[in-house]
Amino acid sequence: MSARQSATDDRSMRRCTLDAYCQPLEDRLEPDANARRKGFVVMVLMNMTTGDTRKVGVAYKTSAKDPGLMLNVCPFCGAEIDAGFKNQPVSGDTA
Numbered sequence: 398m399s400a401r402q403s404a405t406d407d408r409s410m411r412r413c414t415l416d417a418y419c420q421p422l423e424d425r426l427e428p429d430a431n432a433r434r435k436g437f438v439v440m441v442l443m444n445m446t447t448g449d450t451r452k453v454g455v456a457y458k459t460s461a462k463d464p465g466l467m468l469n470v471c472p473f474c475g476a477e478i479d480a481g482f483k484n485q486p487v488s489g490d491t492a
């Protein structure tokens with residue numbers, strides 16, 4: 398095991414959850430949710446009826462104009478971070 402690998406292991410002890418992201422990802426997130434900037438941005442949706450906000454996940458933007466691509470898994474710890482996206486109600490689902 399390389400030194401780099403063991404350093405990564407040390408920092409990934411806390412993996413991403415719905416409430417908090419792992420340190421390597423946290424360090425690279427833009428400070429503002431829905432930020433119009435290049436990089437990793439936390440995407441938050443607001444329910445216009447109730448005013449509640451919900452974190453849906455993290456998007457990677459290649460520029461300020463890029464709407465962003467949602468990440469399915471964290472590129473650093475490998476945890477699935479799209480749960481907030483998946484939990485969106487699916488209209489027309491009668492099952």
Ligand SMILES: [Zn+2]
Nearest residue numbers: 413419471474
């Ligand atoms: Zn992570």
